Amino acid sequence: MNLSRTARIVLWGFMGFGLSFIYVPLMLVVINSFNKNKSFNWPPTGFTTMWWTKAASNSGVKDAILLSVLTASLATIIALILGSLAAAAIARYNFFGRDVISLMFVLPIALPGIVTGIALNNVFTNFFGGLTFFTIIIGHATFCVVVVFNNVAARYRRMGATFEEASMDLGANRLTTFRLVTFPMIRNALVAGALLSFGLSFDEIIVTTFTAGAGQTTLPIWIFQNLFRPNQAPIVNVVAAALIVVSIIPIYLSQRLTQERK
Amino acid sequence: MTNTRRYFHSHVKARIAALLSLPIAWLGVLYIGSLAALFITSIWKIDTFTSKVVREFTLSNFIDVLTDKAYFNVTMRTVGVAIAVTIICAVLAIPMAFFIARVAKPKSRPVLIALVITPLWASYLVKIYAWRTMMAPDSGFLNWLISPLGLSSPGFGMVAVIIGLSYLWLPYMVLPIYAGMEKLPDSIIDASADLGAKPGRTFLKVILPITWPAIIAGSLFTFSLSLGDYITVQILGGTFQMLGNVVYQNFALNLPFAAAVALIPVIVMFIYLGSVRKTGALDNL
Numbered sequence: 377m378n379l380s381r382t383a384r385i386v387l388w389g390f391m392g393f394g395l396s397f398i399y400v401p402l403m404l405v406v407i408n409s410f411n412k413n414k415s416f417n418w419p420p421t422g423f424t425t426m427w428w429t430k431a432a433s434n435s436g437v438k439d440a441i442l443l444s445v446l447t448a449s450l451a452t453i454i455a456l457i458l459g460s461l462a463a464a465a466i467a468r469y470n471f472f473g474r475d476v477i478s479l480m481f482v483l484p485i486a487l488p489g490i491v492t493g494i495a496l497n498n499v500f501t502n503f504f505g506g507l508t509f510f511t512i513i514i515g516h517a518t519f520c521v522v523v524v525f526n527n528v529a530a531r532y533r534r535m536g537a538t539f540e541e542a543s544m545d546l547g548a549n550r551l552t553t554f555r556l557v558t559f560p561m562i563r564n565a566l567v568a569g570a571l572l573s574f575g576l577s578f579d580e581i582i583v584t585t586f587t588a589g590a591g592q593t594t595l596p597i598w599i600f601q602n603l604f605r606p607n608q609a610p611i612v613n614v615v616a617a618a619l620i621v622v623s624i625i626p627i628y629l630s631q632r633l634t635q636e637r638k
Numbered sequence: 639m640t641n642t643r644r645y646f647h648s649h650v651k652a653r654i655a656a657l658l659s660l661p662i663a664w665l666g667v668l669y670i671g672s673l674a675a676l677f678i679t680s681i682w683k684i685d686t687f688t689s690k691v692v693r694e695f696t697l698s699n700f701i702d703v704l705t706d707k708a709y710f711n712v713t714m715r716t717v718g719v720a721i722a723v724t725i726i727c728a729v730l731a732i733p734m735a736f737f738i739a740r741v742a743k744p745k746s747r748p749v750l751i752a753l754v755i756t757p758l759w760a761s762y763l764v765k766i767y768a769w770r771t772m773m774a775p776d777s778g779f780l781n782w783l784i785s786p787l788g789l790s791s792p793g794f795g796m797v798a799v800i801i802g803l804s805y806l807w808l809p810y811m812v813l814p815i816y817a818g819m820e821k822l823p824d825s826i827i828d829a830s831a832d833l834g835a836k837p838g839r840t841f842l843k844v845i846l847p848i849t850w851p852a853i854i855a856g857s858l859f860t861f862s863l864s865l866g867d868y869i870t871v872q873i874l875g876g877t878f879q880m881l882g883n884v885v886y887q888n889f890a891l892n893l894p895f896a897a898a899v900a901l902i903p904v905i906v907m908f909i910y911l912g913s914v915r916k917t918g919a920l921d922n923l
Contacts (some may be wrong), residue, residue, distance in 0.1 A: 379837050380837060383837055386733070387736065387737045387741055388737070390730065391734055391738075392732035393730075394730050394734045394754075394812075395753060395754075395810075396756050398753070398808065399757075400772075401768035401772050401779075401805070402764075402765070402768055403769075404768060404771055404772060404779050405764065405767065405768045408771060413775065416771055416774075416776035416777070418778060418779045418781075418782045419782060425878050455774070457660070458664055458665075459661075461657045461658070462657070462658060462661035464656045465654050465661075469650065469653070470659075471651075477658070477662070478784070480665050480666060480669075480670065481661075481665060483663070483665075483669070483670075486862065486867060486907070487866075487904060487907075488862070488863075488866020488867070488882065488900075488907075489866060489884050490868060490882050490903060491673070491866065491900050491903070492669075492673075494676060494889050494893070494896060494897070494900060495675065495676040496669075496672050497889075498675060498676050498679065498893065499671070499672040499675055513805045514668070517664070518644060518664070518668070518669050521661065521665065525661075536719065536897050575759060575843055579762055581762065581780060581869060582868075582869060586889075596761065596762070596763050599680075599761075599763045599764075599767070600763060603767065603873065612767070613767075616761070616763075616764040616768070619761045619764050620760050620761075620764060623759040623761070624759075627755075627756055627759055631752065
């Protein structure tokens with residue numbers, strides 16, 4: 377498109393501003409994790425790796441990370457099973473109430489987390505005998521199903537039913553068709569959905585606040601509990617900086633997935 | 639073939655039922671059931687001494703929510719913040735998406751889009767925490783940055799909440815708009831230029847109307863995610879409060895009332911969804 381010089385400069389300006397708006401705060405956290413000053417006054421007066429060493433030996437952080445990884449893994453497994461079952465039914469069959477059911481599969485993401493949180497809390501405490509470790513997983517799986525479902529359903533729709541029909545015309549039964557035709561085609565969508573689901577669960581705080589049993593401190597809960605404690609500030613900052621660095625892993629993985637697709 | 643296999647082969651309904659029974663048990667019964675139970679609670683009473691729910695019909699929770707000036711103000715403030723966040727995100731995202739889709743070299747497009755999406759993987763709390771260190775009244779980065787200009791950081795409060803929420807949801811706005819602008823055929827833009835329109839006019843009269851559904855799709859995220867938030871408000875808001883905070887504070891002591899307040903963002907969202915349905919935005923999600 378032919379643009380005037382001014383228009384180009386303005387657009388460059390917006391892009392530059394947008395990207396610095398996105399990255400300056402994140403970089404600030406990483407730099408601050410080496411800030412010698414405990415209260416993180418800017419600009420830093422000196423640098424140290426002391427906070428990283430201290431955080432690495434902090435047992436609260438370690439326990440919280442373990443619990444978060446366990447929660448996210450279990451919630452993702454449940455989401456993979458439920459999400460792909462539902463996606464197969466909705467993408468491959470036409471039946472009464474299909475639209476209502478697909479709407480239902482977006483609801484846990486569309487409604488504010490606090491609504492889902494207190495609704496589940498109410499049911500768990502009144503009918504399920506209180507909050508435990510398992511109630512967190514049930515809560516997380518509820519919104520993780522949505523992302524797996526979306527990914528897999530989109531893939532089903534894109535690939536059409538012709539390959540599966542061809543396979544069955546050639547005499548393969550449903551199981552063989554699934555194993556040799558359908559599954560290889562939806563595998564990437566399953567991996568992408570699982571990645572997203574793990575990330576969502578690992579990061580979730582609102583639903584967790586309302587579904588976690590006593591003493592069940594996931595990493596986001598730990599961060600939130602320690603955010604306002606001046607003593608813990610350096611450790612919180614290191615955890616935050618580490619999480620920013622670690623978030624490159626799923627981006628790298630999903631980037632590889634999209635490249636494989638081409 | 640075993641008997642079960644033969645049965646599923648000839649019965650389509652049985653196959654659908656087998657696929658859907660577990661997901662429906664989870665989302666349809668457990669989740670929708672929980673939501674229904676919550677909203678039924680909102681028409682029940684509370685024993686003010688024990689904080690226990692009493693299963694007797696009352697509309698007082700809704701009457702309180704609707705008539706108390708304080709709750710009306712919180713609702714207006716919350717909707718106002720959600721609108722402000724949506725506008726800020728749109729104002730930033732439209733030129734960014736336009737730049738990536740139409741101005742940047744095709745080779746650098748995936749890189750730029752990756753740069754915009756990347757923070758989606760960073761933790762929600764970490765991002766808000768980052769803005770705490772940005773906005774801190776005296777020692778924050780922003781204060782250091784703008785104090786030479788004679789300005790000072792607004793500190794924690796409504797402005798910080800709006801900036802924080804805009805920061806969180808910006809990528810959700812850029813992505814659909816980028817997808818919409820990328821699909822735009824060059825021929826339409828050329829036609830507009832051939833007919834004598836300057837780039838600015840082409841943007842306002844051709845590009846913007848065509849990408850409108852994508853912008854609305856993005857606004858669904860920024861608007862709904864802002865409506866229900868209370869954690870960002872706790873971290874960046876100082877004494878500022880939104881609907882989510884009212885729900886959170888009442889939840890332990892007066893669940894029926896909390897449920898009634900929680901219905902407000904749900905209703906606002908349904909009104910918004912209903913009013914934008916015709917733009918076709920829902921197909922752009």
